[in-house]
Amino acid sequence: MKLTIKVLDITSQGVLLTEADARAVGVLEGDRVQVLHEAKGESANVIVNITSTALPQGVIGLYLKTNRRLGFSDGEVAEVRETERPASIDLIRKKIDGGRLSKEEMLSIVKDTVSENLSPAELTAFVTASYIHGLDMDEVEHLTRSMVETGDRIQFTTHPIVDKHSIGGVPGNKISLLVVPIIAASGLRIPKTSSRAITGAGGTADLMEVLAPVEFTSDEVKRMTEKVGGVIVWGGSTNIAPADDRFIMVEYPFRIDATGQMLASVMAKKSAVGADLVVIDIPVGTGTKVPTVQDGRRLASQFMEIGERLKIRVECALTYGESLVGHSIGPNLEVREALSILEGAQDPGSLLQKSLGLSGIALEMAGKAARGQGYAMAEELLSSGKALGKLRQIIEIQGGDPKVRAGDIRPGEHQFVVNAPLDGYVVALNNRSLITVARAAGAPHDRGAGLIIHAKKGTKVKQGEPIVTIYAERSWRLQKAIEVGRQLMPVLVEGMLLSHVTPVHWV
Amino acid sequence: MKLTIKVLDITSQGVLLTEADARAVGVLEGDRVQVLHEAKGESANVIVNITSTALPQGVIGLYLKTNRRLGFSDGEVAEVRETERPASIDLIRKKIDGGRLSKEEMLSIVKDTVSENLSPAELTAFVTASYIHGLDMDEVEHLTRSMVETGDRIQFTTHPIVDKHSIGGVPGNKISLLVVPIIAASGLRIPKTSSRAITGAGGTADLMEVLAPVEFTSDEVKRMTEKVGGVIVWGGSTNIAPADDRFIMVEYPFRIDATGQMLASVMAKKSAVGADLVVIDIPVGTGTKVPTVQDGRRLASQFMEIGERLKIRVECALTYGESLVGHSIGPNLEVREALSILEGAQDPGSLLQKSLGLSGIALEMAGKAARGQGYAMAEELLSSGKALGKLRQIIEIQGGDPKVRAGDIRPGEHQFVVNAPLDGYVVALNNRSLITVARAAGAPHDRGAGLIIHAKKGTKVKQGEPIVTIYAERSWRLQKAIEVGRQLMPVLVEGMLLSHVTPVHWV
Secondary structure, eight states, X not given: OEEEXXXXXXXXXXXXXXXXXXXXXXXXXXXXXXXXXXXTTEEEEEEEEEESSSSOTTEEEEEHHHHXXXXXXXXXXXXXXXXXXXXXXXXXXXXXXXXOOOHHHHHHHHHHHXXXXXXXXXXXXXXXXXXXXXXXXXXXXXXXXXXXXXXXXXXXXXXXXXXXXXXXXXXXOOTHHHHHHHHHHTTOBEEEEEOOOSSSSOOHHHXXXXXXXXXXXXXXXXXXXXXXXXXXXXXXXXXXXXXXXXXXXXXXXXXXXXXXXXXXXXXXXXXXXXXXXXXXXXXXXTTSSBOSHHHHHHHHHHHHHHHHHHTOEEEEEEEEOSSOSSSEESHHHHHHHHHHHHTTOOOXXXXXXXXXXXXXXXXXXTTSSOTTOHHHHHHHHHHTTHHHHHHHHHHHHTTSOTTXXXXXXXXXXXXXXXXXXXXXXXXXXXXXXXXXXXXXXXXTTSTTOEEEESSOTTOEEOTTOEEEEEEESSHHHHHHHHHXXXXXXXXEEEOSSTXXXXXXXXX | OEEEEEEEOSSOOSEEEEHHHHHHHTOOTTOEEEEEETTTTEEEEEEEEEESSSSOTTEEEEEHHHHHHHOOOTTOEEEEEEOOOOTHHHHHHHHHTTOOOOHHHHHHHHHHHHTTOSOHHHHHHHHHHHHHHOOOXXXXXXXXXXXXXXXXXXXXXXXXXXXXXXXXXXXXXOTHHHHHHHHHHTTOBEEEEEOOOSSSSOOHHHHHTTTSOOOOOHHHHHHHHHHHSEEEEEGGGTTSSHHHHHHHHHHGGGTOOOHHHHHHHHHHHHHHTTOSEEEEEEEESTTSSBOSHHHHXXXXXHHHXXXXXXXXXXXXXXXXXXXXXXXXXXXXXXXXXXXXXHTTXXXXXXXXXXXXXXXXXXXXXXXXXXXXXXXXXXXXXXXXXXHHHHHHHHHHHTTSOTTOXXXXXOOOSEEEEEEOSSSEEEEEEOXXXXXXXXXXXXXXXXXXXXXXXXXXXXXXXXXXXXXXXXXXXXXXHHHHHHHHHHHHXXXXXXXXXXXXXXXXXXX
16 A cells, blocks of 8 residues: 655664554554555565554654665655565574575575665574574675675776785774775775774774764775775775674674674675785684684684685784783774874884784785785885875875874873782783773773773782773763773782782772 | 653654763663663663654653553653663573573573563574574473563462463364363363464464453453353463563564473463463374374473473373364354354364363363263263353353354455365365465454365365355455465365376466
């Protein structure tokens, strides 16, 4: 039947029908209707919510996510019909029952994911079943290709295109802010799409946004990369592998981090931006996603296998993941730290060495440096100021202020210093707890919120010396972070007496 | 922070915040807030949707399902805080990872389910993981007890209390309309809660609603049962084991029918109504939930084990499930058929015998009849008119017309007869397809919609004889049912020539 559209300004999925219209269409709450935009030839297959008073009869409410693709305006007319659930639900059921999905079957699920034809619950079932039963390499390839095909693709006319990815799991990993300008300064092209924090205290996109806007279309990514050699943008705005964002959203509540899903997620984005060479950073160690070097090697070989299938050369770096990279956690603090290195600082060494190491691998893969010479070349690009100059160009083309300096970027004004309660050594530093404290302080939404860790694991400290400083933009946030810190005790200091363990004094 | 309530008349879960309020609370779309009704001391932990224009700043929108328990009115003030996800999400993650849930863990999940603290996606993950990994008998017991504890319980002062359940899977199974009055007519008490159709063409509650209202509280169920010996009500209105309805809602899209979940679902409802003796109907055969007699025996022993743990005596009847019970599918048609048996009809024999058989087991378990004499006693209660008299009392106490007769109940006025295309035998009758045709005709929402199957499997038919009649209340529904029937061909007639298979002619 024909119903008049009212776009509901609510970030949700589905449609809202009056009881009377639902009855006339022949559906109940939770059933599905097909909503057809006849002029555009677009349709969506969505779940029905019911109201008795929120809409007049004859009007259908469209939630924002459902209208994103349909593009209706208020007052337009849609054809609305009772419909069967999408066939991909039966394919998800097949995966629940332990079946293997073919290329066509995977594509059907991914298409319905992108079209918002599957509810969050249905996507959750897919992700849960894929995690429990696992995906074999064929399924990973099908999933990767399906994610690429259902989104934008960038095709560069010059080659090679370089890309870099860190699988995450270690806090403070702001190396993209250094690697991208170093690679681009060498004359290579690196169109880096990155994510915002979901569970962390700041994704690369959140960091870059301190310096410049990060929301661009894939056409803009291409144009800017061709002009200055590199960008650092938020992948979520590009429509590159859009299915991946949907999967990540439903994985988030359960912290599901299935290997197959991760391989596909990373490689789909690299394939869609047209990358020829990819270097992947795999942080290894207790508390990361990859506990042992053996696990790291296995994962690396899987990345390389998928790369081969997609005709992308992949090299992986297993990096030390048990301690944070640099000293800072939180957008402004991390950006300040990265900028200071570009401006010539030699500290923190962990950040400097990791950035040069990863950059060096990419320079060697691309043939810019001979094998074994990449690190030195990266170091030269950094120390000569070429990398800083390149970052300024990138900031400028993305619409930021290219004259920004590390000293201009201020942390939150509310601060609290945690001092060592006794002379001794820092024996434990819990990364996950540090992130939780940073988030309690407001990161990543409050850009000035975060932590500086003065004494990392193994450091000798004297009683009363600062160990951690917490920064917040709002005083109640600071109080909350202190409280959370008191509960979690993310840092342990131990004296000479080995059995005497003293948590850092938080109040 | 304090926000003013606006109840959103939308059948959904969660809250709606303006962008500004969300920022002030410190949450993004998809994060959770705690909404506190300070006067009542009730709170909910719910997922946030965002709007920029649908609400004024300072106002929080509460969806209906979330407000069901909070009970806010427009204009009241709630305390709204950023909050962590409920701990039961970590327990669901444990099940996803193949862990076994303790009594306390299962209770935590069920409590959050009943409180609407878990989203449909989170419940789907629980149900999917429980299905894939299975629940062991301890977990089934924990789940059962948790579902009982988180809802209403009926405690009768006299005993025994009898109950009956069919696990479903066979169409036209209207036997509760006969079994309940037969048992009650013997002087026993049987407080029968039943379900509405989800995937079928009519649940027992849908059928009973043709005769009388079916929505009652558990107190009303108790009072009515004490007065007339039995009721047939919709379980969904009673708050008995309310978690079960939530689980069933999320299982529905995937047609997940996990054994552990089913055992807990059935036994929780029986335990909560105070049943001492339960007879369970397990339809067996191709196309049912239980393909073989061996599977049926295994399921029966699981039901009996859970019964023992809960101190409920359980007996199971494995029944023939390959062919529908009686000749009718759809509310009015099924009720007419059941009433006609109570009024003295001897046909359909399948319905008569099954009802007497199940009733007989219960009469023997309760000691009303000696072992081996239950069937005869049930037959006497039926043929004497006592069962009909009892059903009239039940109809009356539930608020229906006790003088109703089978002949008063009319099927839909739009009809279509499918005739045999040749002389031969009905060799196949696809139950699932018959239900799909009945649903296409409008059942169960259109009470007059449904099918009469004139010739069941094995019946000899002559060319032109009626095989199936489709009934609908609306002509477009009838057309749709005919179309669906043409695609599915639920009945096959075959002549003497064994290789010559002729689908029934649908047009």
